[in-house]
Amino acid sequence: xxxxxxxxxxxxxxxxxxxxxxxxxxxxxxxxxxxxxxxxxxxxxxxxxxxxxxxxxxxxxxxxxxxxxxxxxxxxxxxxxxxxxxxxxxxxxxxxxxxxxxxxxxxxxxxxxxxxxxxxxxxxxxxxxxxxxxxxxxxxxxxxxxxxxxxxxxxxxxxxxxxxxxxxxxxxxxxxxxxxxxxxxxxxxxxxxxxxx
Amino acid sequence: xxxxxxxxxxxxxxxxxxxxxxxxxxxxxxxxxxxxxxxxxxxxxxxxxxxxxxxxxxxxxxxxxxxxxxxxxxxxxxxxxxxxxxxxxxxxxxxxxxxxxxxxxxxxxxxxxxxxxxxxxxxxxxxxxxxxxxxxxxxxxxxxxxxxxxxxxxxxxxxxxxxxxxxxxxxxxxxxxxxxxxxxxxxxxxxxxxxxxxxxxxxxxxxxxxxxxxxxxxxxxxxxxxxxxxxxxxxxxxxxxxxxxxxxxxxxxxxxxxxxxxxxxxxxxxxxxxxxxxxxxxxxxxxxxxxxxxxxxxxxxxxxxxxxxxxxxxxxxxxxxxxxxxxxxxxxxxxxxxxxxxxxxxxxxxxxxxxxxxxxxxxxxxxxxxxxxxxxxxxxxxxxxxxxxxxxxxxxxxxxxxxxxxxxxxxxxxxxxxxxxxxxxxxxxxxxxxxxxxxxxxxxxxxxxxxxxxxxxxxxxxxxxxxxxxxxxxxxxxxxxxxxxxxxxxxxxxxxxxxxxxxxxxxxxxxxxxxxxxxxxxxxxxxxxxxxxxxxxxxxxxxxxxxxxxxxxxxxxxxxxxxxxxxxxxxxxxxxxxxxxxxxxxxxxxxxxxxxxxxxxxxxxxxxxxxxxxxxxxxxxxxxxxxxxxxxxxxxxxxxxxxx
Numbered sequence: 001x002x003x004x005x006x007x008x009x010x011x012x013x014x015x016x017x018x019x020x021x022x023x024x025x026x027x028x029x030x031x032x033x034x035x036x037x038x039x040x041x042x043x044x045x046x047x048x049x050x051x052x053x054x055x056x057x058x059x060x061x062x063x064x065x066x067x068x069x070x071x072x073x074x075x076x077x078x079x080x081x082x083x084x085x086x087x088x089x090x091x092x093x094x095x096x097x098x099x100x101x102x103x104x105x106x107x108x109x110x111x112x113x114x115x116x117x118x119x120x121x122x123x124x125x126x127x128x129x130x131x132x133x134x135x136x137x138x139x140x141x142x143x144x145x146x147x148x149x150x151x152x153x154x155x156x157x158x159x160x161x162x163x164x165x166x167x168x169x170x171x172x173x174x175x176x177x178x179x180x181x182x183x184x185x186x187x188x189x190x191x192x193x194x195x196x197x
Numbered sequence: 198x199x200x201x202x203x204x205x206x207x208x209x210x211x212x213x214x215x216x217x218x219x220x221x222x223x224x225x226x227x228x229x230x231x232x233x234x235x236x237x238x239x240x241x242x243x244x245x246x247x248x249x250x251x252x253x254x255x256x257x258x259x260x261x262x263x264x265x266x267x268x269x270x271x272x273x274x275x276x277x278x279x280x281x282x283x284x285x286x287x288x289x290x291x292x293x294x295x296x297x298x299x300x301x302x303x304x305x306x307x308x309x310x311x312x313x314x315x316x317x318x319x320x321x322x323x324x325x326x327x328x329x330x331x332x333x334x335x336x337x338x339x340x341x342x343x344x345x346x347x348x349x350x351x352x353x354x355x356x357x358x359x360x361x362x363x364x365x366x367x368x369x370x371x372x373x374x375x376x377x378x379x380x381x382x383x384x385x386x387x388x389x390x391x392x393x394x395x396x397x398x399x400x401x402x403x404x405x406x407x408x409x410x411x412x413x414x415x416x417x418x419x420x421x422x423x424x425x426x427x428x429x430x431x432x433x434x435x436x437x438x439x440x441x442x443x444x445x446x447x448x449x450x451x452x453x454x455x456x457x458x459x460x461x462x463x464x465x466x467x468x469x470x471x472x473x474x475x476x477x478x479x480x481x482x483x484x485x486x487x488x489x490x491x492x493x494x495x496x497x498x499x500x501x502x503x504x505x506x507x508x509x510x511x512x513x514x515x516x517x518x519x520x521x522x523x524x525x526x527x528x529x530x531x532x533x534x535x536x537x538x539x540x541x542x543x544x545x546x547x548x549x550x551x552x553x554x555x556x557x558x559x560x561x562x563x564x565x566x567x568x569x570x571x572x573x574x575x576x577x578x579x580x581x582x583x584x585x586x587x588x589x590x591x592x593x594x595x596x597x598x599x600x601x602x603x604x605x606x607x608x609x610x611x612x613x614x615x616x617x618x619x620x621x622x623x624x625x626x627x628x629x630x631x632x633x634x635x636x637x638x639x640x641x642x643x644x645x646x647x648x649x650x651x652x653x654x655x656x657x658x659x660x661x662x663x664x665x666x667x668x669x670x671x672x673x674x675x676x677x678x679x680x681x682x683x684x685x686x687x688x689x690x691x692x693x694x695x696x697x698x699x700x701x702x703x704x705x706x707x708x709x710x711x712x713x714x715x716x717x718x719x720x721x722x723x724x725x726x727x728x729x730x731x732x733x734x735x736x737x738x739x740x741x742x743x744x745x746x747x748x749x750x751x752x753x754x755x756x757x758x759x760x761x762x763x764x765x766x767x768x769x770x771x772x773x774x775x776x777x778x779x780x781x782x783x784x785x786x787x788x789x790x791x792x793x794x795x796x797x798x799x800x801x802x803x804x805x806x807x808x809x810x811x812x813x814x815x816x817x818x819x820x821x822x823x824x825x826x827x828x829x830x831x832x833x834x835x836x837x838x839x840x841x
Binding site (some may be wrong): 055056059060063064065114124168171172185187189192193194 | 215216218219220222223225285403405406407408409410411412413417419420421422423424425427428442444474490526827
């Protein structure tokens with residue numbers, strides 16, 4: 001099995017004093033609510049730069065629209081094959097307190113709170129000795145992969161079997177954590193339609 | 198666990214918005230409510246009935262465990278332990294109605310395991326009267342809830358149905374575990390639980406909604422949900438195309454890394470797998486997830502179809518060896534709380550394997566099968582070294598910790614690469630002329646208890662062969678792999694080898710080693726063979742990267758491609774006869790010439806502390822070039838010795 005390595009690495013992000021890196025298109029991104037927010041939003045209690053980067057940028061990643069056989073508009077990429085990673089963002093932080101995420105959380109960013117808890121819930125900080133700190137590089141990337149060829153609630157029936165290039169979709173958000181003296185770890189987040197839909 | 202949905206207030210709530218976003222981004226549906234909702238129970242029941250009617254290989258209930266937990270007909274009575282056959286004799290219930298579920302779960306840390314409900318000699322009578330649900334662990338209570346929802350009256354749980362402090366009962370029942378899981382109506386698997394005290398019906402994953410607006414089709418506005426699944430360690434991340442909800446749920450679990458779970462997972466024909474994200478119904482044909490996704494499951498996700506093929510007798514000897522070696526290799530790297538359980542924890546599977554192939558139990562020796570050892574290739578396994586020469590030799594000397602002799606994979610808790618002599622890189626059979634280079638082999642092991650497939654106290658191979666001793670060999674790194682080494686004696690290249698201890702990359706003298714030839718092939722026939730490639734250290738994963746270690750195929754969640762191909766080929770080939778490509782270009786007569794030079798495969802030995810006894814410490818290949826091949830051993834006399 002070929003290991004999949006994201007194209008996001010610590011080398012691609014400058015270690016910035018200000019913490020979270022800024023991605024250009026997100027600095028004036030119009031959100032779902034019609035608000036225009038800036039990369040300064042962390043301080044104002046709105047979405048921080050990390051939250052912005054998590055908003056999947058279909059156009060910036062090279063996507064285009066095409067109609068499916070059912071007539072729905074769907075997002076495609078060229079070449080069409082699934083199995084690609086879309087870098088989102090990356091930054092340095094420090095275990096166990098994760099001060100960069102903590103600052104953003106205190107600024108009101110719910111996604112940073114969510115990500116911080118995801119890291120601490122997995123117990124990575126428990127690998128450290130008491131009083132020990134370690135710098136880690138955290139990176140996030142979306143994964144565009146193959147979806148199930150068909151969905152069903154009936155046993156072993158095949159209600160719909162679209163053509164091959166209609167099988168891909170946004171599957172996972174992966175957060176990788178790298179420390180110079182520790183193993184590479186990643187936390188997997190599934191992407192699915194909102195509950196109740 | 199608090200679900201983090203604070204961001205919900207920031208994004209549109211209309212369901213159609215979310216649907217449009219889901220359709221545009223091709224994202225999966227969310228799970229359909231609580232695992233045991235009426236809709237989900239109906240889905241499970243439908244699939245279960247369909248599988249039983251159309252896929253069933255082993256009739257559920259055709260084997261009955263000695264003890265079962267009876268949950269009662271209506272769910273109103275208290276669970277109690279029953280002696281199954283005694284109850285049937287007493288006509289408490291007819292045998293044909295006894296369909297049972299089996300539970301597969303992690304006991305967890307010792308502190309948790311010791312406090313879980315179990316049956317011991319002094320509690321057996323009270324368990325036969327009643328098992329108070331309040332005393333059950335969280336995992337057991339959830340399993341009972343699943344059974345009641347699915348109207349399955351009987352449940353098998355190892356800690357309750359085996360008398361834990363009765364050694365003879367434990368040995369007899371652990372040997373039956375293969376049959377218990379193989380004949381269950383449904384196996385309830387709990388990868389969402391890390392301990393017996395953690396239930397699996399409420400995974401409690403954190404979720405958050407993320408807003409989305411397309412920059413291509415700006416009218417597409419809404420949100421989707423991201424949900425924390427778990428931690429994946431190491432560098433062997435799955436390719437996105439293999440990241441189905443089922444694969445992720447398995448990979449982030451500790452359940453799938455447990456040695457005892459292995460035979461439960463592999464032998465169950467029908468499983469309901471409760472993962473961190475959702476449940477999945479898995480049989481040998483399909484994997485249906487709670488959110489409606491349907492995947493064709495790998496042929497070897499359960500071993501049902503492999504055992505079908507074995508029972509049909511369509512595998513030749515080396516393919517039977519291949520089937521077992523792949524199973525053992527996948528198992529060998531898994532975690533066991535007690536290292537001494539290494540053979541017992543796979544004994545149920547070994548027993549089923551023996552029954553399927555028609556091998557008698559006395560042919561099973563320390564995790565290997567005598568017929569494959571006698572062919573020579575059974576000893577040609579290799580693995581990545583993780584400890585120093587001194588550490589390995591010290592382990593060999595510690596008799597009080599004896600688990601298995603050095604000639605078997607079971608000696609160490611580490612995955613290995615089996616030796617396949619007559620197969621190419623794709624697992625396809627090839628015709629080469631091979632010949633045994635030893636005269637006699639006798640294998641003896643001593644059982645530690647009643648279980649013929651369980652622990653042993655000793656194991657010896659007495660051989661008559663040609664041993665060549667080397668005062669000093671220089672090992673140097675010639676390949677991308679870090680554990681295959683080229684071997685020189687006095688400047689002459691004589692072999693390539695993989696030792697069971699770490700050898701430095703930059704050339705290192707190794708004293709006191711012996712080479713024992715086991716099999717030879719016609720010169721030049723070896724390139725292209727799977728085993729040749731492995732011994733040469735070539736690995737697709739590390740091309741152009743000399744600084745990384747080669748990791749043997751050790752993904753604990755999928756069977757190797759080699760076995761998949763072989764099984765599929767055998768299952769789909771009507772006659773079982775194939776057009777085998779010949780890579781041996783010599784004449785058949787050449788193979789019979791005793792003095793002709795030949796390529797050699799064999800093992801590396803090191804003298805034990807007892808005269809005439811050796812430890813197996815590696816595997817080698819010697820090419821019939823100027824200073825290698827069978828010529829190395831031509832002047833050596835045959836002698837008798839032991840490998841222990």
